[in-house]
Amino acid sequence: MLDHDTDAEILKFCEQLALDAGRRIMEIVHEGFSAELKMDSSPVTLADREAERIILEGLRSRYPQIPVVAEEEAAAGREPQNVGSVFFLVDPLDGTREFVRGGDDYTVNIGLVRAGVPVAGVIYAPARFALYSGAEGGAWEIPADAQHVAKDRRAIQVRSATEPLKIVASRSHNTPETDEFIARYKGAERMTVGSSLKFCLLASGQADLYPRMGRTMQWDTAAGDAILRAAGGITRELDGAPYRYGPGLTPGDEDFANRHFIAEGRLA
Template identity: 35%
Template sequence: MMLKEIIGIAQEAGEAMLKIYNDAQDVEISRKDDDSPLTKADLASHHIIVDALKELDPETPIISEESGVPAYDERNGWDTFWIVDPLDGTKEFIKKNGEFTVNIALIDDGIPVMGVVYVPDKETLYYAEKGKGSFKQVGTEAPEPIYSTASTSDDELIAMQSRSHGSGKLVEQLKEKGLNVVKTIPAGSSLKFCLVAEGKADIYPRMGPTMEWDVAAGDAVYRYSAREGSHSSPLTYNKEDLKNGSFLIGLKDNVEF
């Protein structure tokens, strides 16, 4: 497939974002129709990624957070498509805490078969491909495989928690569902998937809504971090409404959310 090229595209977009991030004392913010924040970095990354994907793979359609979503009547016929979040964690970008990412994923027959998550401020790359596993690379170091083991609800669990959307009631909510959560780790953007994929946390519960482009690349990194085969995931793609409901990543058990 085109994994090497996709990694290069994500890194180029990340460098453009980082230039804006480092050059501006205050990040200039506008608002989208849903009142979510938008910066010049979102748009710069979007144009780099979409233009590069169109050149690299002109036959495959693209959904990007910043380009609008084609009507379902059109998308319903897509077997394969790219889905992109040019800047995941815009709130973290604005807060300048470094926890923002570039997310690019390839969806085939409803599942992510390739995913790249790049963390520009940390020069850290996570990537995965179906059948080949998940990897982490820091700076110019050699990539290393990452692994995770799906937990059970009886285990003592470390849970990821959204840094910007987290709830102080998360542990209580999870315990009500029979989960023995002993610790939470806050993080921004798709890093939450990646930290579960590399075994630094056991589960990532998401109580609020996300969009498919928020989760696809991180979902791929988690799915293919299994030592054999792939982990199951509750997330699906190219739904009529691209909004996801609540979900839980990292458990063998089926826990309803």
């Protein structure tokens, strides 16, 4: 890490990388693209690869000593051998299924983890021109213009929950366990949205809970979790402990696979 770069400065740099990646994604939308299937049968497109290239070139140029775990590199077997206690988690196009279907619920995710804790995160939804950002000191929603240039930022924070709760769930990856969890909250309003925008709904005070009882990867969640924590919320293990990041934390699964978790705003 550059000696003079604080988390806030890292965040600003990652904001620009996310905007640049989002701009390239939208160029590819207008050019036209096709989808391929990876080994796990999930889709991948030129937009995923181009966005990841932009982000990795930027991070590795400015922060060559901080390892980067990125989805498409990991899929190709190119994960760092030892990430240490500080590393980036990158999903260059979260919500590729939504992207392929022509929806707008897809995002660019860049998260910084330190000692297992997501300390800075950036999410950009290029089809919505909406950038979210957070680190110690606060969280923000930042509109972008048609050229994917950031405009004035607005501070966001989680809301104090009132009945009925608003519970956000995945649009494309629902599970019976998630349905069972939501059913505990009588009268709760269920909201569905794709990609890491679920965390953004909590961070901006539009929802209260996000239970995820299905398989995800750490690059899917680190950026949104960092923004949520910066906005006053938290992501927890099912036993209530704060959620942690790093390799090998999910027994019997891939190094950066997630456990089930519950993200929450201010419930008390």
